[in-house]
Amino acid sequence: xxxxxxxxxxxxxxxxxxxxxxxxxxxxxxxxxxxxxxxxxxxxxxxxxxxxxxxxxxxxxxxxxxxxxxxxxxxxxxxxxxxxxxxxxxxxxxxxxxxxxxxxxxxxxxxxxxxxxxxxxxxxxxxxxxxxxxxxxxxxxxxxxxxxxxxxxxxxxxxxxxxxxxxxxxxxxxxxxxxxxxxxxxxxxxxxxxxxxxxxxxxxxxxxxxxxxxxxxxxxxxxxxxxxxxxxxxxxxxxxxxxxxxxxxxxxxxxxxxxxxxxxxxxxxxxxxxxxxxxxxxxxxxxxxxxxxxxxxxxxxxxxxxxxxxxxxxxxxxxxxxxxxxxxxxxxxxxxxxxxxxxxxxxxxxxxxxxxxxxxxxxxxxxxxxxxxxxxxxxxxxxxxxxxxxxxxxxxxxxxxxxxxxxxxxxxxxxxxxxxxxxxxxxxxxxxxxxxxxxxxxxxxxxxxxxxxxxxxxxxxxxxxxxxxxxxxxxxxxxxxxxxxxxxxxxxxxxxxxxxxxxxxxxxxxxxxxxxxxxxxxxxxxxxxxxxxxxxxxxxxxxxxxxxxxxxxxxxxxxxxxxxxxxxxxxxxxxxxxxxxxxxxxxxxxxxxxxxxxxxxxxxxxxxxxxxxxxxxxxxxxxxxxxxxxxxxxxxxxxxxxxxxxxxxxxxxxxxxxxxxxxxxxxxxxxxxxxxxxxxxxxxxxxxxxxxxxxxxxxxxxxxxxxxxxxxxxxxxxxxxxxxxxxxxxxxxxxxxx
Amino acid sequence: xxxxxxxxxxxxxxxxxxxxxxxxxxxxxxxxxxxxxxxxxxxxxxxxxxxxxxxxxxxxxxxxxxxxxxxxxxxxxxxxxxxxxxxxxxxxxxxxxxxxxxxxxxxxxxxxxxxxxxxxxxxxxxxxxxxxxxxxxxxxxxxxxxxxxxxxxx
Numbered sequence: 021x022x023x024x025x026x027x028x029x030x031x032x033x034x035x036x037x038x039x040x041x042x043x044x045x046x047x048x049x050x051x052x053x054x055x056x057x058x059x060x061x062x063x064x065x066x067x068x069x070x071x072x073x074x075x076x077x078x079x080x081x082x083x084x085x086x087x088x089x090x091x092x093x094x095x096x097x098x099x100x101x102x103x104x105x106x107x108x109x110x111x112x113x114x115x116x117x118x119x120x121x122x123x124x125x126x127x128x129x130x131x132x133x134x135x136x137x138x139x140x141x142x143x144x145x146x147x148x149x150x151x152x153x154x155x156x157x158x159x160x161x162x163x164x165x166x167x168x169x170x171x172x173x174x175x176x177x178x179x180x181x182x183x184x185x186x187x188x189x190x191x192x193x194x195x196x197x198x199x200x201x202x203x204x205x206x207x208x209x210x211x212x213x214x215x216x217x218x219x220x221x222x223x224x225x226x227x228x229x230x231x232x233x234x235x236x237x238x239x240x241x242x243x244x245x246x247x248x249x250x251x252x253x254x255x256x257x258x259x260x261x262x263x264x265x266x267x268x269x270x271x272x273x274x275x276x277x278x279x280x281x282x283x284x285x286x287x288x289x290x291x292x293x294x295x296x297x298x299x300x301x302x303x304x305x306x307x308x309x310x311x312x313x314x315x316x317x318x319x320x321x322x323x324x325x326x327x328x329x330x331x332x333x334x335x336x337x338x339x340x341x342x343x344x345x346x347x348x349x350x351x352x353x354x355x356x357x358x359x360x361x362x363x364x365x366x367x368x369x370x371x372x373x374x375x376x377x378x379x380x381x382x383x384x385x386x387x388x389x390x391x392x393x394x395x396x397x398x399x400x401x402x403x404x405x406x407x408x409x410x411x412x413x414x415x416x417x418x419x420x421x422x423x424x425x426x427x428x429x430x431x432x433x434x435x436x437x438x439x440x441x442x443x444x445x446x447x448x449x450x451x452x453x454x455x456x457x458x459x460x461x462x463x464x465x466x467x468x469x470x471x472x473x474x475x476x477x478x479x480x481x482x483x484x485x486x487x488x489x490x491x492x493x494x495x496x497x498x499x500x501x502x503x504x505x506x507x508x509x510x511x512x513x514x515x516x517x518x519x520x521x522x523x524x525x526x527x528x529x530x531x532x533x534x535x536x537x538x539x540x541x542x543x544x545x546x547x548x549x550x551x552x553x554x555x556x557x558x559x560x561x562x563x564x565x566x567x568x569x570x571x572x573x574x575x576x577x578x579x580x581x582x583x584x585x586x587x588x589x590x591x592x593x594x595x596x597x598x599x600x601x602x603x604x605x606x607x608x609x610x611x612x613x614x615x616x617x618x619x620x621x622x623x624x625x626x627x628x629x630x631x632x633x634x635x636x637x638x639x640x641x642x643x644x645x646x647x648x649x650x651x652x653x654x655x656x657x658x659x660x661x662x663x664x665x666x667x668x669x670x671x672x673x674x675x676x677x678x679x680x681x682x683x684x685x686x687x688x689x690x691x692x693x694x695x696x697x698x699x700x701x702x703x704x705x706x707x708x709x710x711x712x713x714x715x716x717x718x719x720x721x722x723x724x725x726x727x728x729x730x731x732x733x734x735x736x737x738x739x740x741x742x743x744x745x746x747x748x749x750x751x752x753x754x755x756x757x758x
Numbered sequence: 759x760x761x762x763x764x765x766x767x768x769x770x771x772x773x774x775x776x777x778x779x780x781x782x783x784x785x786x787x788x789x790x791x792x793x794x795x796x797x798x799x800x801x802x803x804x805x806x807x808x809x810x811x812x813x814x815x816x817x818x819x820x821x822x823x824x825x826x827x828x829x830x831x832x833x834x835x836x837x838x839x840x841x842x843x844x845x846x847x848x849x850x851x852x853x854x855x856x857x858x859x860x861x862x863x864x865x866x867x868x869x870x871x872x873x874x875x876x877x878x879x880x881x882x883x884x885x886x887x888x889x890x891x892x893x894x895x896x897x898x899x900x901x902x903x904x905x906x907x908x909x910x911x912x
Contacts, residue, residue, distance in 0.1 A: 090854075090855030090857070090858075219854070221857075222849055222854065223849065225854050225857035225860060226845045226848050226864070227793070227834065227840040228791075228833035229793065229834075230857055231792070234792075234796065235786075237792075295787040295788070296787055298776070300799075301776075368892055370805055370856070370858040370859045370893075371795070371797075371858045417856075419857070419859075420856045448796075450798075451802070659852055663855055663895065663898070666894060666895070666897050670894025670896060692800050693798055693802035701887040701891075701896045701899065701900070702883040702887040704894075706897070
């Protein structure tokens with residue numbers, strides 16, 4: 021058991037959560053309850069903080085501050101509260117914490133940080149409520165609180181066996197002061213955490229009742245479909261909307277200019293109609309002349325040629341050094357160089373971008389799914405000339421996020437359109453819009469070098485990363501500042517113990533919007549790192565797994581990019597578990613080969629993949645099975661974790677095999693799932709997921725399962741005599757049987 | 759505008775719509791049945807799959823005039839209480855992550871089982887490979903589909 025102090029700053033902004041007369045039931049940590057002087061009949065519920073409410077009829081509602089997009093926060097986060105509250109999870113109601121009921125930034129959902137970032141706060145939230153309910157019961161019975169125990173939604177008097185439910189105690193508890201410290205449970209006493217729980221809205225999802233942003237209907241709402249400038253930074257020259265306005269159902273056509281950073285919204289012509297289909301038809305009938313601007317001749321072909329040339333030149337920035345790589349001289353036979361490349365990628369959430377805005381009398385109301393609602397409000401306030409306090413946000417579930425909804429270009433569009441109407445309007449993107457105007461994972465290129473001595477000791481590691489940085493799009497280019505995209509193993513968080521290390525970065529400009537895609541920079545860098553370490557091991561004729569384990573043993577724990585401690589031995593543990601489960605040391609049938617790769621993600625999690633393939637021809641193979649392992653400390657909801665890791669594996673497999681965005685004349689060439697190919701049902705081999713048993717503080721699981729699929733697969737192919745170094749591997753003529 | 763008669767989940771509707779309006783938008787924007795999802799608009803992802811006279815069809819490319827007088831089943835009508843064997847199997851396996859594609863997944867399977875109560879693995883793969891899941895729940899979809907297939911044979 022751990023005692024923790026409760027500060028008022030732990031639970032901010034409760035007071036702005038106004039539900040009219042129901043305010044009476046509130047207590048705010050650090051403040052005495054305001055209900056004390058009021059008759060009980062005016063108390064309806066007990067709400068000690070923004071995360072839970074206990075109604076006097078016994079209903080317990082837990083509010084989820086993070087945004088649900090499939091990653092399971094609406095199960096895992098309430099489990100943490102319920103564990104400390106000692107409530108019956110089956111009876112708990114789960115709701116989205118309304119925007120504004122938490123501190124600025126607390127609704128933000130990204131970086132796989134939901135569990136790890138909320139862990140302490142949610143445990144305290146549950147423990148505070150439990151403490152107050154215990155005190156309420158003790159007061160009612162006039163006994164020592166030490167004799168009252170919280171159990172499954174009731175407080176039990178241990179000597180008499182008398183009990184009261186949380187509902188019966190809600191109004192008593194609401195009148196008590198909030199404790200200044202509470203005791204948290206010992207990890208080993210957890211009853212709920214670690215046991216599989218189902219999504220509360222599972223039945224709703226399976227019967228079509230779960231509402232996503234796209235499903236929200238506001239009375240009088242219109243729908244808008246937008247023709248966007250085909251080149252970023254261009255503008256509208258002229259619009260002939262005569263034919264569009266003749267389409268039955270079309271109400272009006274409005275225009276707006278593009279915005280700059282951070283979202284770089286494209287100039288657009290919006291067809292507004294009474295239904296989506298009419299708006300789509302109307303857009304097809306528009307005749308627009310665009311001024312594409314000066315940056316309209318860029319292509320990915322040229323970008324990758326430039327990457328290749330620049331990779332061997334002096335980098336723009338040295339990111340991290342240890343020892344002195346240049347002082348080490350070895351013969352060519354004791355060294356290796358290799359280059360790796362990966363393309364721009366789109367998020368392609370199944371729910372296309374959409375957003376609803378209504379602007380009336382200087383007030384603005386928004387509906388939709390957002391991963392970063394505070395940034396959205398702040399930027400909309402600036403870009404659209406609205407006062408922040410006049411913007412109300414209604415958050416919805418998302419049909420996939422993967423980082424796409426960290427950006428909010430679609431929300432700015434909705435507001436810009438709504439400002440020209442007097443009705444609520446939903447902007448809706450079709451799949452072509454989604455693929456052509458995404459914020460893409462940067463295209464990236466890597467040049468690596470290593471040297472070793474005759475005894476087989478790896479002496480140097482050099483990694484030059486080249487990419488088209490996200491920062492230049494979201495913050496703009498700043499004189500004298502060179503961003504880098506080296507986190508995830510290509511900077512100071514490189515996890516192998518090698519005495520001389522130099523990592524570097526070169527940014528290249530490119531005129532499409534970039535953004536954060538599930539797994540972000542680690543996915544870019546880990547592909548190169550985990551393929552190259554494998555190549556080095558093979559050239560040294562060492563076992564690629566054993567070499568990794570030896571190098572991890574040679575690295576002490578160190579401070580992570582986002583704080584906390586990176587423990588290389590935990591990565592070794594994830595690799596060893598993957599090796600054991602795939603049967604790394606076992607004899608295999610002819611033509612079967614294994615590959616392995618591991619990495620750590622900055623949300624305090626470590627993961628590995630081991631993949632078995634069957635070689636069917638010179639460039640032909642079949643994936644026999646995939647093992648995915650994770651050490652994310654304490655596992656909250658085991659089945660939710662497995663689902664995330666299975667999904668991460670499929671996500672990574674798509675990037676290994678076939679996902680690719682190409683650009684010609686500064687325009688993305690993919691416009692449907694026929695051209696931006698995703699993994700389908702028949703292509704998924706058996707995936708097994710295993711978690712390392714751990715009592716460590718929980719880490720995140722949303723992204724860590726993606727990065728190591730590509731290198732593990734390429735390493736398995738290398739074991740079979742193939743070595744793809746460019747993703748997706750289909751471009752080099754590799755074919756796979758399903 | 760014209761009037762079209764369709765039966766959706768057992769209820770007959772006379773719908774005022776442009777003849778080329780896809781069934782998807784009739785369901786979503788006119789009948790307010792939002793369980794059928796928009797995913798691509800060109801029949802490449804299967805999120806919009808519904809049953810038309812028992813066959814799994816991509817509602818995003820089916821003009822309303824082409825399904826007149828047909829019996830449409832959407833996820834809202836697959837069962838009255840969410841207890842169709844396919845829904846039960848999906849629940850048992852805890853298939854969904856975001857859940858957005860799952861109505862299309864389940865109705866695709868329902869269409870297959872209407873035609874082939876005991877599909878071969880190839881038939882199952884051919885049907886289910888038409889529906890994308892970006893969360894990557896395919897392994898669970900396969901398990902649930904096999905479970906539902908067994909159950910529907912009983």
